[in-house]
Amino acid sequence: MGRAPCCEKVGLKRGRWTAEEDQILTNYIQANGEGSWRSLPKNAGLLRCGKSCRLRWINYLRSDLKRGNISAEEEEIIVKLHASLGNRWSMIAEHLPGRTDNEIKNYWNSHLSRKIYSFRRTTEFASPKMAVIDFFKAQAAANKRRGGRMSRNKNISKIPAKVPKSSEQMKEIDGGNAAVAMPSTPNLEKEALSSTIPWPDLSTLEEVIETLDMPSPRPGSCQDVEVNNEGMEMMCLDDIIVDANGNSSPDHNESERGTITTRKCDNNDGILPIDNLGSSSWENEFEWDWEWDNAINGGNEVCGQEKNTYSWLWDNNESGEGDCDNGIGFEMDTNEKHNAIVNWLLS
DNA sequence: AAACAATGCAACCGCACAAAG
């Protein structure tokens, strides 16, 4: 049984706040201070629920709130913190002065979640090839979009023209094999896909598919992936970064270069994915998380417990020498990829 | 110009938790 409602809802006003209500609330709090939200509306003469007053004050009226768009620096912080803390918006907000948890949550849901390449790979994928084919199918579906407003975020680029649009073209791409049991790709993911990676020329696709004879699974590779709490494997920012910073350096061995790394950390290892978070953020005995610094720094073993590497998306061969094809058919040298991804992430 | 549909954000809701009685 839930608790009683915070206030009598009968006769209370709901919906958007008027300027007059804002003024009343502001005046009252300036005179009497925050707190006692339950009694505040009555005392202030507002026909609002106490919780509504609190929310309005915290999220909108407070004088120390920062106005304007989230900066690139703030965005980077959000992404990093989210990678470690998950949806703990209030904790994330603590690191962003002037920003509210609600604002960050909204920003995440509407901007960042579509930037983060959320790549669904379920057991229905018999091979990485199918996953990549799903990538194209998703793009084709996204391309069918009819009306609708484009994102207000100018940083999200539009879909390039050369995208398979018909089922015939898709057959051309996948030989008809991809028509079965392909999980649908949510809109966010479709947009993420379209906004992150330049499209290869369609004429190269057959060749692309041919090149997708992926290396046999390495120990701990994509064949035994960890599944997040939504039942899908997420391919996150960190994954991309570690690839981008793999640098193809001869100093990096095959298991490090171009890999995607997850770590299993316990709360005793004293190592946090990002600095200055405080060990209190780890509440469970085990948490799976993307290791940002590890990714940035080229995949050093930090936790020493478990490490999964998923390199197929980036590599298309085992040699790991020289510039690598990212497995979906566009040749970019590592620096180009690095720059493109980092620029995009920070844009 | 109208209809449609995606987007973004303010606001709401239910739950958890801590403090007070």
Next chain:
DNA sequence: TCTTTGTGCGGTTGCATTGTT
């Protein structure tokens, strides 16, 4: 110890806005 109250948090919803057809 139990109940009540106050507060905070994260998920979700509603709707104004706006781009596309």
